[in-house]
Amino acid sequence: xxxxxxxAGRTRLRLPRRQIPVLATLALLLVMYGIxxxxxxxxxxxxxxxxxxxxxxxxxxxxVGMTFVILTGGIDLSxxxxxxxxxxxxxxxxxxxxxxxxxxxxxxxxxxxxxLLMGCAIHFFDIQPFIVTLAGMFFARGxxxxxxxxxxxxxxxxxxxxxxxxxxxxxxxxxxISVLIAFAVVVVAAYTLAYTRLGRNVHAIGGxxxxxxxxxxxxxxxxxxxxxxxxxCSAIGGILLSFYTLSGAPLxxxxxxxDVIAAVVIGGTVLTGGSGYVFGTVLGVLVLGVIQxxxxxxxxxxxxxxxxxxxxxxxxxxxxxxxxxxxxx
Amino acid sequence: xxxxxxxLTMTGISKSFPGVRALHDVNFRLFxxxxxxxxxxxxxxxxxxxxxxxxxxxxxxxxxxxDGAPVSFSGPMQATAAGVSTVYQEVNLCTNxxxxxxxxxxxxxxxxxxxxxxxVRRRARALLxxxxxxxxxxxxxxxxxxxxxxxxxxxxxxDIQARVLILDEPTSSLDAGEVAQLFRIMRQLRDEGIAILFxxxxxxxxxxxxxxITVLRNGGLVGEYPTIELPQLSLVEKMIGKELDVLEGxxxxxxxxxxxxxxxxxxxxxxxxxxxxxxxxxSLTIHAGEVVGLAGLLGSGRTEVARLLFxxxxxxxxxxxxxxxxxxxxxxxxxxxxxxxxxxxxRRAEGIVxxxxxxxxxxxxxxxxxxxxxxxxxRRQDELVEKYIKALxxxxxxxxxxxxxxxxxxxxxxxxxxxxxxxPRLLILDEPTRGIDIGAKTEIQKLVTQLSDGGMAVLFISxxxxxxxxxSHKVAVMRDRQMVAQLxxxxxxxxxxxxxxxxxxxxxxxxxx
Numbered sequence: 001x002x003x004x005x006x007x008a009g010r011t012r013l014r015l016p017r018r019q020i021p022v023l024a025t026l027a028l029l030l031v032m033y034g035i036x037x038x039x040x041x042x043x044x045x046x047x048x049x050x051x052x053x054x055x056x057x058x059x060x061x062x063x064v065g066m067t068f069v070i071l072t073g074g075i076d077l078s079x080x081x082x083x084x085x086x087x088x089x090x091x092x093x094x095x096x097x098x099x100x101x102x103x104x105x106x107x108x109x110x111x112x113x114x115x116l117l118m119g120c121a122i123h124f125f126d127i128q129p130f131i132v133t134l135a136g137m138f139f140a141r142g143x144x145x146x147x148x149x150x151x152x153x154x155x156x157x158x159x160x161x162x163x164x165x166x167x168x169x170x171x172x173x174x175x176x177i178s179v180l181i182a183f184a185v186v187v188v189a190a191y192t193l194a195y196t197r198l199g200r201n202v203h204a205i206g207g208x209x210x211x212x213x214x215x216x217x218x219x220x221x222x223x224x225x226x227x228x229x230x231x232x233c234s235a236i237g238g239i240l241l242s243f244y245t246l247s248g249a250p251l252x253x254x255x256x257x258x259d260v261i262a263a264v265v266i267g268g269t270v271l272t273g274g275s276g277y278v279f280g281t282v283l284g285v286l287v288l289g290v291i292q293x294x295x296x297x298x299x300x301x302x303x304x305x306x307x308x309x310x311x312x313x314x315x316x317x318x319x320x321x322x323x324x325x326x327x328x329x
Numbered sequence: 330x331x332x333x334x335x336x337l338t339m340t341g342i343s344k345s346f347p348g349v350r351a352l353h354d355v356n357f358r359l360f361x362x363x364x365x366x367x368x369x370x371x372x373x374x375x376x377x378x379x380x381x382x383x384x385x386x387x388x389x390x391x392x393x394x395x396d397g398a399p400v401s402f403s404g405p406m407q408a409t410a411a412g413v414s415t416v417y418q419e420v421n422l423c424t425n426x427x428x429x430x431x432x433x434x435x436x437x438x439x440x441x442x443x444x445x446x447x448x449v450r451r452r453a454r455a456l457l458x459x460x461x462x463x464x465x466x467x468x469x470x471x472x473x474x475x476x477x478x479x480x481x482x483x484x485x486x487x488d489i490q491a492r493v494l495i496l497d498e499p500t501s502s503l504d505a506g507e508v509a510q511l512f513r514i515m516r517q518l519r520d521e522g523i524a525i526l527f528x529x530x531x532x533x534x535x536x537x538x539x540x541x542i543t544v545l546r547n548g549g550l551v552g553e554y555p556t557i558e559l560p561q562l563s564l565v566e567k568m569i570g571k572e573l574d575v576l577e578g579x580x581x582x583x584x585x586x587x588x589x590x591x592x593x594x595x596x597x598x599x600x601x602x603x604x605x606x607x608x609x610x611x612s613l614t615i616h617a618g619e620v621v622g623l624a625g626l627l628g629s630g631r632t633e634v635a636r637l638l639f640x641x642x643x644x645x646x647x648x649x650x651x652x653x654x655x656x657x658x659x660x661x662x663x664x665x666x667x668x669x670x671x672x673x674x675x676r677r678a679e680g681i682v683x684x685x686x687x688x689x690x691x692x693x694x695x696x697x698x699x700x701x702x703x704x705x706x707x708r709r710q711d712e713l714v715e716k717y718i719k720a721l722x723x724x725x726x727x728x729x730x731x732x733x734x735x736x737x738x739x740x741x742x743x744x745x746x747x748x749x750x751x752x753p754r755l756l757i758l759d760e761p762t763r764g765i766d767i768g769a770k771t772e773i774q775k776l777v778t779q780l781s782d783g784g785m786a787v788l789f790i791s792x793x794x795x796x797x798x799x800x801s802h803k804v805a806v807m808r809d810r811q812m813v814a815q816l817x818x819x820x821x822x823x824x825x826x827x828x829x830x831x832x833x834x835x836x837x838x839x840x841x842x
Contacts, residue, residue, distance in 0.1 A: 018469070195443040200426075200434055207423030214421040215485070216406035217435050274425035 020324050021268030021317065022280040028313070029283055032290050040297045047173045052289035054175060057182040058083065058240035060285045062256070063263045064189045065233025067281045068226040070264050071193070072205045073273025074129040076227060078118065078136035079234045080256030082111045084249070085140040086238025090159075091152035091248025100158035108235045114140065115231020119224035133227075137257065144250040151249040154242060162243045178240040185236060190278040202226060206273025262314050263288050270321055287313065334397070336361045336524050337382075337413070337493055342391035344377055349725060349734045351377040355391075355550045357543055359493060359524045364515060366535045366556070367528045369545035370568055370766035372724055372736035375528050378545070379497055383408040383415050395493075414486035418498035420478040422485070424471030429453035431470050432485045456484050460514050476507045483511070487518060494518060495526045500534060504626055504792075512538050530766055532561055544568055565767055590619040590802055594653045596786045597669075597755055599638070602647035608633040610647055611812035613805060615755060615788060620781045622797035622818070623790040624827055625807030631790045632674060634807065635757045638788070639671040640664040665698060668754035672744050672761055674790070680744040683733035687723065688714045690732050690743050695750045717746035722772060738765030745773065755786040762791060774800060794824040806830045 036043040053060075062079050069076045086107050093103045114136055121132045154160075168174025193199035201222040204212040213219050242248060267284025269276025291309050295301045337359040344352040352374045359365050369375050380386045382393065384402030393400055395411060402408040405415060422431045429450045430437075438448040453466040462480055470478055479499055486494055496515070500508050515525055515538060527539060535542060535556070542559055544551040544567045551567045559567075595614035603610030608630040615621050623631050636642045638649070640658040649658045651667045658664050661671070673680050681690055691714050696705055714728045721742040723735075732743055741761060748756055758777070762770040777800050781787055791797050797804055798818060804827060806814045814830050816822050 191443075195446075197435070197437065197439075197444070200430065200437070200444065203426060204423045204434055207425035208421075211421040211423050214405050214415075214417070215423075215435060216409050274423070 018275055021270075021321055022277055022283065024317070024320060025266060025268055025280060025283040025287060029287055029290065032287070032294065036290070036294050036297065043293075043297060045173075048293060050173055050175050050179070052286060052293055053179045053182070054244075055292075056285050056289040057176070057178040058237040058244060059256070059260065059263065059288070060182045060282065061185045061233050061240060062237035063260045063267075063281045063285050064185055064278055065230035065237075066257075066260045066264050067189070067267075067269055067276060067278055068193070068202060068233075069129070069230045070261070070269050070271060071202050071273055071276055072223060072226050073209070073271075074122070074223070074226065075133065075261070075271075076115075076118075076136075076230045077130065077133040077257050078114065078140055079230060079237070079260055080253040080258075081137045081140035081144070082114060082231060082234035083238040083241055083256060084144050084251070084253045085147075086111055086235045087242040087245075087252065088144045088147045088152070088248040088250060090239065090242050091154050092147050094154055094156045094159065095152055100156050103156075104239065107239055108232070111231040111233075111235025111238065112228045113231070115228040115234075116224060118231075119227030122227065123220045123223045129227075141250075141254075144248075148248075148250060151247050154246045154248070159243060159246060163246050176243070178243050181236070181240060185233065186278055186282055193278060198222060198225060203274060206270075206275070208274075259288065259310075262310050266310075266313055266317050268317075268321075271318070335359055336396060338394045339378070339382065340392050340394075342378065342381055342393075343389045344381055344386060345389055346734050347731075349730065350548055352381065352548045355545065355548075356553075357550075358553075359526055361492070361524050362519055362522045363540040364519050364525045364527055364538050366539035366542045367526060367545065368535065368542055368564065368568055369551075370738065370768050372547070372739055373545040373568070373766075374548040375545060376497065376736070377548075379415065379495055379526070379528070383413060383495070409491075412490060412492040413495070414491040414493070415495040415497065416479070416482045416486050416499055420475060420482050422470055422478060422482055424478075425469060427467045428457075428464050428470050428473070428481055429466035431481055432456060432488060453484075456488055457481075460484055461510060476503045479503065480507075480511070483514065487523075491523060493524045493526065495528075497528045498530065499527075500529055500531060508534065530770075532564065532767070535564075536561060568766065568768070590616050590781075592616070595650075596652060597638070598650040598653075600648050602637055602644050602649060604633065604637060604642055604645050607642060607810065608637065608807075609811040611805075612647075613812070613815070615786045617754065617786055618781050618784045619803070620777060620787045620789055620801045622801030622804040623788060623807060624794060624797050624804055625831055626792075629807040629831075630810035630812075631807050632759055633810070634812070635671060635759050635788065635790060638664070638755075639669060639757060641671070665694075665751070665753075668752075669757065670694075670748035670751060670753035670755070671757040672741075672748060672759060674760035674763065681732050681740050684731055686729045686731055687718070687735070687743055688728035691717060691728075691747050691750060694747045698751050713750055717749060721746050721776065738769035741765055742769065742773070745776070749780075753785065755788065756780065757788045757790070759790045760792065761789075762793070762796060770796075794827050798822065798824060798827070 042048070062083060066076055066079060089110060090103050090107045093106065094100070118132050118136045121127055122129050162177050165177050166174035167177065167180065193202065201212065201217050204215070204217055205219055205222055209219055241252065245252070263284035264276070264281050265271060265284070266287055267276070267280035267282070269280060288310060292306050295303060295305050335358040339355065339357040342352050342355045342357070355374065355378060357378065367375050367378065377386065381388050384404045384407060395413070400411065402411065402413070408415070426434065432453050433449050437444045438452065439445060450466050457464055457466065460480060460483070462477070464473065464477065470481060473481075483499070499511060503511060515527070519525055529535060539556050541553060541555050542564065543553045544564065546568060593616070596617045597615045599614070600612045601610040602612075611634065613621070623634060625631050633642065637644050638658070640660045640663055643659055649656050656663070656667055658667070664671070682693070688710060692705060692710050699705065711728070717723070718726050718728065723739050723742045723746070732740055735743065745761065761773055774796065777787055777789060789797065789800055801818050803818055804816045804822065805812055806816065806827060808831055816827065816830065
């Protein structure tokens with residue numbers, strides 16, 4: 001029964017199958033952009049792309065946090081409410097006259113703290129992330145209306161400057177500061193996932209938590225960390241949203257968690273964990289943004305078509321993941 | 330070669346689980362630079378002892394010392410850090426990560442907190458070269474076979490400056506060439522002064538590699554012996570604790586008469602059944618009372634044949650006739666309906682329900698066959714369960730113990746009994762004896778013979794040729810996902826000829842028998 005050398009022991013051809021979902025998303029994005037350019041003259045304007053980033057910067061940041069969570073095989077339903085709560089807290093504190101720097105610090109601490117608590121509940125009490133973060137979602141949404149039942153406008157100088165500052169080229173194309181912040185978050189996250197132990201442990205846990213434990217990896221600490229990171233990203237997203245709207249509204253971002261999950265999955269991250277890229281998430285957010293832009297350009301379509309298209313795409317991408325079999329044994 | 334001072338001692342170790350006393354006052358010691366085999370039947374306590382040693386379980390009583398100092402590990406992580414590394418039977422790595430990353434994750438070379446991937450890959454290549462493996466270290470681990478994954482697990486274990494290396498049944502999914510390679514590595518590590526604790530069920534392997542043997546039985550220590558002072562027969566006697574007449578009962582049944590069973594309409598007749606990418610179209614007949622052995626290397630398509638027959642995978646083409654009537658067999662439910670049972674090789678994932686009791690597991694398939702609206706009366710359940718626990722000597726003989734607390738061999742018996750209760754006409758057994766001890770193995774072999782004498786047809790899949798030859802009326806040989814031959818098990822057939830067929834793929838002319 002001797003088979004000799006083991007060098008040819010590969011059982012399957014090596015395809016870049018881990019990259020296929022991301023490539024599919026990229027192709028989809030290019031096709032949609034192509035459709036836009038061919039249908040509407042103004043679509044080829046660079047500012048159209050910039051506007052997609054300006055309108056979705058906060059979504060991108062939140063989606064990056066969600067990517068960490070989904071990579072471990074978890075889910076975070078609280079993000080939309082945490083975004084709203086962060087904006088509400090900021091608006092309310094500014095209204096009471098606190099200095100902008102202090103408000104920023106406080107607002108940026110609330111999200112991660114809630115994330116940390118949820119991560120601890122998930123790890124120490126071994127509760128499903130779905131239910132823990134659902135509780136977090138209700139809690140944070142409740143806090144919004146507790147702070148104020150109606151929208152609070154922001155008139156603070158720093159906030160309005162961040163909102164109105166345009167960074168552009170001589171031809172008049174521009175982005176907002178929020179876009180730069182979002183890009184910074186993307187770069188830091190991509191680096192963390194690819195080059196740090198924390199990032200690699202995230203992948204390992206998503207691949208096989210039992211094995212990760214037996215390999216001596218800090219599974220619990222990493223789990224708690226990803227929910228904290230997601231909380232931090234939601235807090236940053238909340239600040240960016242308050243820059244964008246210059247207000248805090250108790251009912252803003254309802255259902256945002258689902259958009260975010262859709263963007264991450266369309267971006268090629270597998271819901272069961274272990275496989276995905278931050279770059280894919282960027283593409284996923286862009287796909288959502290470009291769909292909205294196309295519908296705006298058309299003008300005659302109801303905005304609910306966005307949801308219908310996203311629904312179809314999400315289904316198609318989950319099927320794709322299944323078909324190319326990202327489930328290694 | 331052995332030092333006078335043991336690197337590791339375990340004294341007076343006891344451990345109980347609800348309903349099961351797994352270990353009772355066990356002593357064990359390990360010297361640097363030796364390969365020490367831990368032997369015992371399933372349920373003897375080998376796995377528990379290892380888990381106690383590596384801190385997966387707490388001890389109820391007893392003490393462990395490493396280099397003379399008392400230790401108590403809180404988990405595998407701490408054990409590993411102290412130099413006690415374990416490679417498990419089931420590969421515990423992450424298949425979604427690359428080979429290199431699997432070796433180094435948790436202790437990657439870094440520069441200012443950033444993993445140095447070039448360095449990781451370079452060191453992984455060097456380490457694998459030491460083990461004589463030439464792999465693409467940046468490919469996902471999941472793209473390699475289980476055997477390779479096992480080797481990668483060992484590479485990971487030895488990179489952690491291990492002084493004690495525990496190999497828990499590392500060879501159960503390896504073929505002979507791979508085992509030889511593993512042994513070469515083990516000798517190399519032993520000569521470097523590492524103490525190796527080796528658990529296996531293959532007696533030949535123990536005599537090939539081990540310097541000393543510790544035997545456990547029913548959670549207790551039988552003794553510790555130098556390998557050269559313990560003949561193979563005495564080892565088996567010490568393991569099963571009774572004289573070894575069990576094996577002989579089977580030998581009489583060897584050389585079974587094919588002509589006698591192969592008459593009339595075959596129970597199952599398969600023609601040109603196949604599935605692209607899994608197994609080439611094959612034809613096969615199985616008669617009532619016939620045992621058909623399916624031989625071939627790992628990955629040659631044995632399991633795929635079984636899954637097609639059971640309807641677990643859908644065939645692309647070909648026909649199956651049961652008792653002369655064409656049947657679809659598109660789903661397991663249809664197969665079960667026509668009297669086909671399938672014991673999967675992957676008992677943990679596809680067979681037993683670990684949280685349910687022995688009784689509930691046994692009744693499962695029968696209840697499914699009756700439909701959920703007609704519960705089986707409790708008294709009838711108890712009768713059946715008692716009968717099969719006795720018939721297969723399932724230990725512990727307590728129907729209410731959760732199956733998770735049983736050893737591997739006894740779990741296998743529970744799975745087998747579950748199908749036997751439904752009284753199938755064709756029972757497909759995929760590696761029913763892998764990873765279980767010689768006593769249980771013999772019992773299962775005996776049972777197969779009895780069942781076929783009683784008129785049940787059996788498709789018996791095993792990597793062990795002796796076992797296949799001992800039980801089968803005819804042997805179908807798989808090679809590269811093709812059924813290359815069907816050989817009548819007459820006097821002219823021996824392991825060498827089957828091996829030749831596996832190796833060369835000849836004997837095609839006999840395929841139509």
